[in-house]
Amino acid sequence: MxxxxxxxxxxxxxxxxxxxxxxxxxxxxxxxxxxxxxxxxxxxxxxxxxxxxxxxxxxxxxxxxxxxxxxxxxxxxxxxxxxxxxxxxxxxxxxxxxxxxxxxxxxxxxxxxxxxxxxxxxxxxxxxxxxxxxxxxxxxxxxxxxxxxxxxxxxxxxxxxxxxxxxxxxxxxxxxxxxxxxxxxxxxxxxxxxxxxxxxxxxxxxxxxxxxxxxxxxxxxxxxxxxxxxxxxxxxxxxxxxxxxxxxxxxxxxxxxxxxxxxxxxxxxxxxxxxTGGDWWGLGPGAHSHVGGVRWWNVKHPGTYAGRLAEGRSPGHGRELLTAQERQVEDVMLRLRLVDGLPLSTLDDAGREAAGRALADGLLDPERFDRGRAVLTLRGRLLADAVIRDLLP
Missing domain, CATH: 3.20.20.70 (Aldolase class I)
Known part of the structure; x- marks a missing residue:
């Protein structure tokens, strides 16, 4: 950092x-x-x-x-x-x-x-x-x-x-x-x-x-x-x-x-x-931030946090630059948990096949699926983590 x-x-x-x-x-x-x-x-x-x-x-x-x-x-x-x-x-x-x-x-x-x-x-x-x-x-x-x-x-x-x-x-x-x-x-x-x-x-x-x-x-x-x-x-x-x-x-x-x-x-x-992949600045010890695909996190202890700022230094402890694939993975992981779900077009071929299986298993809403979106049913929400894993590249 x-x-x-x-x-x-x-x-x-x-x-x-x-x-x-x-x-x-x-x-x-x-x-x-x-x-x-x-x-x-x-x-x-x-x-x-x-x-x-x-x-x-x-x-x-x-x-x-x-x-x-x-x-x-x-x-x-x-x-x-x-x-x-x-x-x-x-x-x-x-x-x-x-x-x-x-x-x-x-x-x-x-x-x-x-x-x-x-x-x-x-x-x-x-x-x-x-x-x-x-x-x-x-x-x-x-x-x-x-x-x-x-x-x-x-x-x-x-x-x-x-x-x-x-x-x-x-x-x-x-x-x-x-x-x-x-x-x-x-x-x-x-x-x-x-x-x-x-x-x-x-x-x-x-x-x-x-x-x-x-x-x-x-x-x-x-x-x-x-x-x-x-x-x-x-x-x-x-x-x-x-x-x-x-x-x-x-x-x-x-x-x-x-x-x-x-x-x-x-x-x-x-x-x-x-x-939904927006930007935010996290203030305070241990806070995480994300701006334009860069994610970073501050030192955790309040004393260390205050000390770095007193010295005129960033309190950031480390950061990572997300690749396009990592950003897509996070987008799928987070958006599928939302009521609007995610467009099927954002998935790769394997992901769309997995979405089809989830639909057949009653985990995705068929009406929304026909309109090109993957949206969890109530049963799908109970198994959201498993559905997400199957859709990821």
Missing amino acids: PADGELPAEAVADVGARGFGVYVHVPFCASRCGYCDFNTYTAGEGVDPAGYADTVLTELALAGRVLGGSVPRVDTVFFGGGTPTLLPPGELGRILEGIDRTWGLAADAEVTTEANPESVTPASLAQLRRAGFTRISLGMQSTAAHVLRVLDRRHSPGRAAAAAAEARDAGFEHVNLDLIYGTPGETSADFSGSLTAALDAGVDHVSAYALIVEDGTRLAARMRRGELPYPDDDVAADRYLAADYALSGAGLDWYEVSNWAASEAGRCRHNLVYW
């Missing part, structure tokens, strides 16, 4: 042709959830959030020099973590103002922050809304107390729904709740109750993900010791079907395998930048 962060001219030439977003990683957490392997740090690990906004703004200044005036506008901004809302709303607002000064926010820009339910209040939500945030994504995960304990979540079963109502009252245009299914000990009634609570909260977006046990996490260690059973694939499939039935029945339609929205406006536009 060049010390000044310079990108090849050909990568910068068409920035924003498929949309341009900014991701801001805030790596601080009050405590670490047992299933989480994200780049996060708690107070007991010697990481101080004081001055973090200024450090991010220093990287933003570097990004402005690298991309110059080539960015047409910023379509989406996403503050993720960690728990971004552990920073004061004013600090998050300062970063957002810096992004606007550097490149300019589109008039209809989507500005999202993630939040743990216990990390926000009616007052802080109102401040965030005034600062320009339009969307919030709250980590509900479950409304069953024993499931939350297994996941090491600190909020009460009803806090996420209450926070969603507070966000709506504060004027947030779009509110998402995240759910995790397949946690050891979770029953079908537990998950049904979580779905009902999410829908009763009146949100316009729900994300539902199967529990993934990541190496190095506390949850993985507990399973290795035999304290908890590993997730069951058949149970996860049943939970997914229950989620789709409940959410679609309530007017939230799937637009990505794990995401449902009440309208096209309610879809997460920032994630769609990722899924």
Whole structure:
């Protein structure tokens, strides 16, 4: 990674042709959830959030020099973590103002922050809304107390729904709740109750993900010791079907395998930048970026990140230039998970033959197939990874 962060001219030439977003990683957490392997740090690990906004703004200044005036506008901004809302709303607002000064926010820009339910209040939500945030994504995960304990979540079963109502009252245009299914000990009634609570909260977006046990996490260690059973694939499939039935029945339609929205406006536009091959700059330790087929990632530790920027150096740890074939593979992997699927013309001969087999197996929508697109059926969504593998060159 060049010390000044310079990108090849050909990568910068068409920035924003498929949309341009900014991701801001805030790596601080009050405590670490047992299933989480994200780049996060708690107070007991010697990481101080004081001055973090200024450090991010220093990287933003570097990004402005690298991309110059080539960015047409910023379509989406996403503050993720960690728990971004552990920073004061004013600090998050300062970063957002810096992004606007550097490149300019589109008039209809989507500005999202993630939040743990216990990390926000009616007052802080109102401040965030005034600062320009339009969307919030709250980590509900479950409304069953024993499931939350297994996941090491600190909020009460009803806090996420209450926070969603507070966000709506504060004027947030779009509110998402995240759910995790397949946690050891979770029953079908537990998950049904979580779905009902999410829908009763009146949100316009729900994300539902199967529990993934990541190496190095506390949850993985507990399973290795035999304290908890590993997730069951058949149970996860049943939970997914229950989620789709409940959410679609309530007017939230799937637009990505794990995401449902009440309208096209309610879809997460920032994630769609990722899924459709757009460009984004990731600010913060461990953040990943992509511009014109160049992908890079920052050093992970906040201290190292801040130190490099203080020395006037890029915090980038490494990067790769994607080949045309690699970009096509990623395009197939991501677009097939979307409700619009992908044109069959983007596949090679072997891929089109595999698509024909998937159609015969009921994994692709026949009506859309006849119109030249590969779009997953409900059964296909359950087997999405396998379908994708078959279509790839």
